[in-house]
Amino acid sequence: xxxxxxxxxxxxxxxxxxxxxxxxxxxxxxxxxxxxxxxxxxxxxxxxxxxxxxxxxxxxxxxxxxxxxxxxxxxxxxxxxxxxxxxxxxxxxxxxxxxxxxxxxxxxxxxxxxxxxxxxxxxxxxxxxxxxxxxxxxxxxxxxxxxxxxxxxxxxxxxxxxxxxxxxxxxxxxxxxxxxxxxxxxxxxx
Numbered sequence: 001x002x003x004x005x006x007x008x009x010x011x012x013x014x015x016x017x018x019x020x021x022x023x024x025x026x027x028x029x030x031x032x033x034x035x036x037x038x039x040x041x042x043x044x045x046x047x048x049x050x051x052x053x054x055x056x057x058x059x060x061x062x063x064x065x066x067x068x069x070x071x072x073x074x075x076x077x078x079x080x081x082x083x084x085x086x087x088x089x090x091x092x093x094x095x096x097x098x099x100x101x102x103x104x105x106x107x108x109x110x111x112x113x114x115x116x117x118x119x120x121x122x123x124x125x126x127x128x129x130x131x132x133x134x135x136x137x138x139x140x141x142x143x144x145x146x147x148x149x150x151x152x153x154x155x156x157x158x159x160x161x162x163x164x165x166x167x168x169x170x171x172x173x174x175x176x177x178x179x180x181x182x183x184x185x186x187x188x189x190x
Contacts, residue, residue: 026165031167031169031170032170032171034161034162034165034167034170035116035167035170035171035172037158037162037167038113038114038116038119038162038167038168038172039113039114039171039172041113041155041158041159041162042109042110042111042112042113042114042115043110043114044110044155045106045107045109045110045113045126046106046107046110046111046114047110048106048110049103049106049107049110052065052066052070052072052103052106053065053066053067053072053103054066054067055067055068055070060072066099066103071093071094071099072099072102072103073092073093073094073095073098073099073102074093074094076093076136077089077090077092077093077094077098077136078090078093078094080136080137080138081138081141082138082141082142083135083136083138083140083141084135085135085136086138089135089136102129105125105129106129108121108122108125109122109125109126109129109159113159113162114172115168115172115173115177116167116168116169116170116171116172116173116174116177117168117172117173117174117177118177118189118190119159119162119163119166119167119168119174119190120163120188120189120190121188121189122159122163123156123159123160123162123163123164126155126156126159127156127159127160130152130153130155130156131152131156133152134150134152134153137150137152163190166178166190174190177189177190178190
């Protein structure tokens with residue numbers, strides 16, 4: 001069984017594949033694990049988009065699907081019970097702009113992560129979305145088993161880690177994306 005090894009600059013490296021991230025070295029196995037995490041996390045966001053759009057009956061019944069006139073934000077935001085932004089969330093629950101922004105966010109984050117492109121923008125969008133959802137659930141007031149770090153925080157940290165480690169380069173379109181002239185000109189698009 002081959003063993004991944006890491007080394008410092010100036011030493012020979014065996015069984016190590018460098019991800020093309022400036023100054024970073026990632027083993028082949030680590031790069032593959034990050035790719036699996038990237039696709040799985042992307043599928044969480046993409047599935048939420050698809051289920052809310054078409055009402056597959058998992059989290060969203062068909063009758064409440066977006067294409068059937070349902071609101072992807074009304075139920076969640078109108079049921080906010082605590083927290084400093086309770087009134088704000090109630091006010092925007094079910095509004096057209098909130099529905100579109102939320103759904104485009106789910107779709108964009110999901111596609112970016114699955115394809116391995118635009119991971120920086122996807123990480124920012126995921127972090128903002130997860131921060132607002134954390135605030136809406138306000139685990140500090142609910143006696144949660146962990147009132148600080150919940151799945152919203154983990155999803156945001158995952159997206160950030162995936163962007164910072166160039167996880168789209170392995171089993172994704174990240175290398176091709178990064179080579180595009182517009183992405184070279186505007187590196188935040190990586």
